[in-house]
Amino acid sequence: MNSNKMSGGRRRNLLLPYFIVHLARFLLAYQALRTYDRVKIVGRVLFKWLVVFYVPVYVWLASNLLKFFWNWDGGPAESVLPFFVGWIPLPFFHPISGSVLGWLLCGLVGVAWLLVSSALLNVVVERGVAFERLEEKWRRACLHVGLVTSTNLIPQEEVKEFPPVISVTPNSFVVQSKGVTPEMIQEKRTELSAAMGLFLGDVGFLKQPDGATHADLLELTYSWHDLPAMVPLRNVPVAESGKVVAGLSMQGWQWLSFEEMVHLGVSGESGSGKSVFLRSLITQLLVTEPEAVVVGIDFKGGAEFAFFENLGNFVCVDEYESAGAVLRLVFAEYQRRVALIRGSECDSIYQLRLSQGLYLPPVVIIIDEAAEFWQSDKGTARVVLAEAFGFIDKLARLGRFAGIHLVVCTQRASADVIPTQVRSMLTTRVIFKVSQKEDSIMFVGTAAATKLRKIPGRFYLRAPDGNLKELQAPYVTKAEAKEILLRRPHAAPNGLMESFREKVWHNRLAA
Numbered sequence: 036m037n038s039n040k041m042s043g044g045r046r047r048n049l050l051l052p053y054f055i056v057h058l059a060r061f062l063l064a065y066q067a068l069r070t071y072d073r074v075k076i077v078g079r080v081l082f083k084w085l086v087v088f089y090v091p092v093y094v095w096l097a098s099n100l101l102k103f104f105w106n107w108d109g110g111p112a113e114s115v116l117p118f119f120v121g122w123i124p125l126p127f128f129h130p131i132s133g134s135v136l137g138w139l140l141c142g143l144v145g146v147a148w149l150l151v152s153s154a155l156l157n158v159v160v161e162r163g164v165a166f167e168r169l170e171e172k173w174r175r176a177c178l179h180v181g182l183v184t185s186t187n188l189i190p191q192e193e194v195k196e197f198p199p200v201i202s203v204t205p206n207s208f209v210v211q212s213k214g215v216t217p218e219m220i221q222e223k224r225t226e227l228s229a230a231m232g233l234f235l236g237d238v239g240f241l242k243q244p245d246g247a248t249h250a251d252l253l254e255l256t257y258s259w260h261d262l263p264a265m266v267p268l269r270n271v272p273v274a275e276s277g278k279v280v281a282g283l284s285m286q287g288w289q290w291l292s293f294e295e296m297v298h299l300g301v302s303g304e305s306g307s308g309k310s311v312f313l314r315s316l317i318t319q320l321l322v323t324e325p326e327a328v329v330v331g332i333d334f335k336g337g338a339e340f341a342f343f344e345n346l347g348n349f350v351c352v353d354e355y356e357s358a359g360a361v362l363r364l365v366f367a368e369y370q371r372r373v374a375l376i377r378g379s380e381c382d383s384i385y386q387l388r389l390s391q392g393l394y395l396p397p398v399v400i401i402i403d404e405a406a407e408f409w410q411s412d413k414g415t416a417r418v419v420l421a422e423a424f425g426f427i428d429k430l431a432r433l434g435r436f437a438g439i440h441l442v443v444c445t446q447r448a449s450a451d452v453i454p455t456q457v458r459s460m461l462t463t464r465v466i467f468k469v470s471q472k473e474d475s476i477m478f479v480g481t482a483a484a485t486k487l488r489k490i491p492g493r494f495y496l497r498a499p500d501g502n503l504k505e506l507q508a509p510y511v512t513k514a515e516a517k518e519i520l521l522r523r524p525h526a527a528p529n530g531l532m533e534s535f536r537e538k539v540w541h542n543r544l545a546a
């Protein structure tokens with residue numbers, strides 16, 4: 036290639052595409068900045084961006100333009116070509132000139148660089164704007180909701196302090212605590228979100244790389260969009276065995292592992308989505324752990340669960356006689372498992388499975404409408420009641436390591452509804468929207484659940500360590516659950532299940 040022989044006309048032709056490319060670049064930059072409302076911030080970011088991206092470009096361009104005009108007749112005209120590519124390393128493009136292919140290539144590289152630089156620009160702008168916008172929003176919101184602590188270092192003056200923002204990423208920001216605790220933020224989360232015009236997620240002390248937490252730095256996750264109001268169960272990934280997806284949080288899917296949790300408590304006002312949550316839990320469990328045996332205790336007529344009976348290892352009971360009979364069998368199974376575990380060096384059936392390959396399916400006892408179970412004795416004999424309650428009590432205290440788990444669901448979780456010794460074993464808790472502060476405080480220790488948005492299926496998951504996470508539960512209708520369960524691989528016949536069925540059917544026939 037001989038660039039020195041390039042004619043002046045051809046060189047002038049090069050300028051047009053160059054200017055078009057740069058014009059497009061500016062338009063894209065303008066478009067990126069236009070979406071942000073605050074002119075002052077835009078100005079500042081634009082300035083930073085000019086320094087970072089454009090000063091080197093223009094220095095370089097200026098020197099080349101000089102050369103270009105200097106050598107208008109027969110100079111090293113190829114120096115014009117790298118104009119396309121701004122300031123990326125020149126040697127790659129230096130030899131390309133003259134041929135049509137070379138031009139084409141330069142054009143392509145120019146367009147590619149245009150796209151890359153716009154993307155980079157967007158990142159820089161987003162970050163810059165995110166920090167400044169977020170900081171201002173946070174400061175205003177803190178003052179608005181009164182999230183400030185007072186210091187009286189100067190006795191005459193009360194100085195109000197609020198947690199200053201330290202750093203911002205696209206989905207979280209870190210603030211200095213200044214006496215504010217994660218619980219205080221959690222309780223004001225809804226007001227803060229509304230005042231900031233975004234959605235705050237989890238709040239907690241910032242984790243250090245070694246897993247320890249900073250004592251004075253808080254990390255808050257946020258999103259510009261709320262969680263979706265509807266998460267169909269068919270869009271939920273299938274979990275590994277023994278795990279189920281509790282819901283979708285701002286950080287993605289949240290799993291519950293039966294092995295890790297002791298027992299699960301579910302609370303929330305009428306219509307908040309408790310029964311649907313249980314339905315999704317059962318459906319997922321029967322899919323991921325087909326051998327698992329589920330006992331559904333539903334004293335509201337058994338309407339919620341009955342349809343699972345033909346779809347897997349599920350037995351539904353709706354009165355004390357059957358409940359007592361089934362729970363007696365579960366307890367016998369518990370004793371058998373305890374003997375097995377005692378005879379080995381393991382601590383639980385889960386370890387037994389790992390070390391000896393002995394598989395004992397988890398047994399999950401689900402009580403919907405716990406108030407109906409513990410309070411409605413409708414003329415039932417005392418011994419029958421005492422037996423059913425006694426088994427639940429024992430299994431709550433002892434069941435976990437034998438793989439027997441309780442899920443207790445109730446509108447209100449006061450001591451007159453669920454006996455205290457059972458309630459204290461429900462270490463993992465799910466709370467849907469409630470209207471009474473006391474109901475929320477009683478169940479999860481803060482009033483946060485009264486502030487949940489009134490969306491069915493929206494809930495807080497309280498892990499055993501006390502951390503609250505907002506989630507949207509997967510939605511599944513009975514028809515869909517049936518369809519899903521009919522499609523899954525068939526479970527092998529299960530001795531425990533057979534004996535349950537015998538008992539329940541026997542009782543039903545007798546009734």
Ligand SMILES: Nc1ncnc2c1ncn2[C@@H]1O[C@H](COP(=O)(O)OP(=O)(O)OP(=O)(O)O)[C@@H](O)[C@H]1O
Binds near residue numbers: 303305307312491510
């Ligand atoms: N995860 C969800 N996503 C979308 N909608 C839901 C979800 N969960 C529940 N709903 C809607 O809310 C309605 C009531 O839900 P559900 O029957 O589970 O309430 P509940 O808390 O069990 O009430 P109750 O205490 O009266 O039994 C459902 O019929 C459904 O339309």
Ligand SMILES: [Mg+2]
Binds near residue numbers: 309310311403
């Ligand atoms: Mg219900």
